[in-house]
Every structure is written in structure tokens, then in C-alpha cells.
Amino acid sequence: MSVSRQKVMDAATVRRAITRIGHEILERNGGARDLILIGIKSRGAPLADRIAAAIEQVEKVKLPVGYLDITFYRDDFQTAFDQPVVQRTEILFDITGKTVVLVDDVLYTGRTIRSALDALTDLGRPRAIQLAVLIDRGHRELPIRADFVGKNIPTTANEQVDVRLKEIDKTDSVVIERGSTRKKLREGDSAVIDMDL
């Protein structure tokens, strides 16, 4: 099967989407009062920084930014083989009573966001939680939706959405990989391949 790669966003469109999300967050919340941005690691973290910078430009307010690692809250901890390395959660302020905007790169099944909601509950009781994502690619497995979306990209399950950000990958782009035989291992898939222990 041939693999086709289609670039759906470049550095300029990513920048514009982030600026727009910043404006929408301010509009929805009537300003920057009691707002907090929390990026989900890895690629939600630089996105949260950028949205904060976009908001600072318009509103001249520096919003607190935190970074959340959801590894401990994953629902596939006891079944998935590809456990990621745990990273630090860096939320150095109280979230109780604040409006938290969760930031992630791609919204897909919704399971990451479910984990993030659990993780936030353990850190305090925010007044409200909203969700901002750069890409919404559909295929939700849980009743979760985004409040702020950079770009909606209809996909099929065998496509990959490949988000790259300067801070981590040295370039800004969003690419869809089609017809890829590569498939992310999900719960329930037959798992052991090439494992001679």
C-alpha cells in the first residue's frame, strides 16, 4: 500500500489558528480574569505557552501556564505495551475556583482528555474546565467535545495526524498520513510482535 502525506497546516496557519483560539478564549470568558492555561504534555505544553503569548498581546495580561502529565491516569496502563515515560506535572498554582483551559494538540478518541480531567480533579476544584485543541480529527470514543478548535480535519481511523511544533520538533506543521500500514497499538489489538525475551 502506498503512503501519501498531505500537509494540512504550515507554520503560518498554525500561528493564525493559535491567535484565533486566544481571541475566542477571551471572548467566551469575557476577558482574562481567573483564567489558567494547562497544556497536556508533550505537545499541548508549547501550545499552551503560545496561546498565553497570543492572549498577552491582545489583553496585556500574562496568564498562568501549567503543564500536565496524564500518564498516571491513562485507562490502558495495565493493557498497553507502549507505556510512555512519565514526565513531570508542573502546575505551581492553585486551580481551585479558576477557569482552566486545557490545551492539547490533537483531539481523537477523547481518552487523553478524560485522563486529564481526572488528573485535574486530584489537584483541586476548578470553577470550569474548557478544552482547546489544535486539531479535531473526530472518532470520539467518549462524550467529550472541544470548546476551541484550530482546525477540524475529517479523518479515517487508519490515517495518522502528525503534529509537529517548533519547540519539540524544530518545525511547525500538521500532516495527514494516508494509507499507512503503520497503526498505533490500541487496547484490544493483538499485541506481542517480535518479542523474544
Place this chain on the structure above:
Amino acid sequence: MRLLIWTYNGTSQAKTRKTMGTTVKAKDGAPRKARRAAQLSSRHLLGLEGMPAEDIQLILETAVPFKEILERPIKKVPPLRGMTVVNLFYEPSTRTRISFELAEKRLSADVVSFTTSSSSVQKGETLKDTIKNIEAMKTDVVVIRHSFPGAAHYLTTCCSSIVINAGDGAHEHPTQGLLDIYTLWEKFGSLKGRTILIVGDIAHSRVARSNIFGLVTLGATVRVCGPPTLIPVDVDKLGVEVFYDLDQALAGVDAINVLRIQKERQSGALLPSLREYTLLFGLNRERLRRAGPDVVVMHPGPMNRGVEITPEVADGPQSVILSQVTNGLAVRMAVLYLLCGGGKKVNRR
């Protein structure tokens, strides 16, 4: 050993463990950082002997976020929900047992603790029968402390649970070794080229053995020092430098790990007297001053104050003895987390 790991964008690639965490060159443009798989190479934690440096490093890195969790108002995360951990303690212990129990509880596991004084062991039940019976109650992980070297290893041959060694005789105490290494790693960053001195009863000390294996693997220089009767023959074959004079051994060290004089393991006349030991091998203010102001002082506990270490050193500014205890909790959480995660390793009947 070959393992299959998955990179962040779903690319599956067969790789050897050594290449984990390297960057994968994508076809178009910039390299994208591959996601490292958080997997230990062994199913159990029996000792640090032979444990690859990558495994030790993974445990250290995983302990960092757990330490952050200990500072939160809600010190609990859910990964081990629904799993049952049995703590089998055939030897007395406060620190290690409480530390393991708390680590398990903070990972949301169900915890059963067992001490020999109040169990059927008093009625003559063998270790094998005990574990078989406990396992018949559907448990997942066993943490064992036993006075016989190899007890943890023996358990892996007769039960299907994940086994964690919490100290087996004079053999190994891997989580203590790991928490000592974590404490040093936190202080120094890398352990390469650092010189760590272990003082005391090396012959009877499982803490010393686990420290030596782990530290040597990570590239540190390890010195041991003690009276000749308490230094095993051929200990230099483990890659350590041997000293019989504390003042010589102290020159140029970065950290000193003071071991407890284990009165319960001194069956023969190995020491003329505790007073002589204190005089020759006790760490006091004067010796520490000569060693230098940046030297880190550690002790695995419980301390015999005034025997191997003087109170003003134990409570002084160079001592990290209490952070060792905090780190122990984070390290044990990391070990449990890493051993229990991921696929069919957990025995679910």
C-alpha cells in the same frame, strides 16, 4: 533481547533496547523525537546485580514525577487500581515496610501486609506453602523481606506474581540501593566520575551490595572501608576500591554512605568492641570537616547514634538522611509503577 516499541506517531519499529529514545528521521524534513517506551527489562526486581544502566536510569527518571505527587494535597494517583500487593515481611522493618505500604497505597493498590509474628509461619508453614496460599486469593505483586539470601528469587520459581525484593539476608536490598542512587543523582546530576564511600560492615550488608552494583553500573567510583573482619575477601572483584583506614578513604570523596553496625548479624567476635569501632570508623564532625564541606552524608537507617555516626553529623547540614527516606517512597512508587504497567506482564486470572 528485542522489543517492539511504538513511536509517538504510531510508527512501529523493531529496535533493540539500546536504541530507545533516539530520534527517528521522518521521510520529509525535520527529525521527530521518538517516544521512549517505559519498560523495564525484567519482570521482577530481585537485585541491582546485572541490572542494565538504562533500567536504573528509567527508575530514577520515573521517580521524579512521583516525588512531585508527594507534595500535593491529594497524594494519590490511580494506576494500580484493582491490583493487590502483598507485603511479606519475615524480618522486622519499620522504614521499608511503611515506605512500601505507602507507595502501594498512593498508587491506589489494595495492600495486605504480613508479619511472621502473627502468622502461620509460627505454626511451621513453609515459605512456598505460604505464598501459594496467599496467591490463591488472587494477588498480583509480592514484596518480600526475608533473612535468607535468595528468598525473593525462590519465590519467582514457585509463584506467578511479580516479586519485589525488600531485602534478602546479606544479599541485596535493591530499592534501598535505588533510593541511595536517586539521592545522589538528585544532588549531582550524573554519577559518572563521582566517588562514593561506603563505610562499615560491608560483609553483612545487603545495602552495600546493592549500592555497589548500581553505582558501578552507572560509572561511579565506589570505595568501601571498614575493619578487615567486616570486609569480604575479593570484594575488589565487584569493582570497588578497598580501604582499611577511614581517614585515607575520605580523601576526595563526594559522598559517604555510613552503614549501620548490625548487631543482629554479628555472631562471631568480629569487632573487639563498639568503642574501638567508633574510634576508628565512626563518622564525626572532625572527620567530616577534613573530608570537605560539600560531601554528602547518607545513612540507610536505623542509626546507632554515637556508634557509626555522631548525632551532630547525622543532623548536620551535610546530612541527607531524611531526604533518603522521602526519596525511598518516590523510588518505590516508580518501581511498582514500572513493574505493574504494560500488557500481559500482570497475571490476571
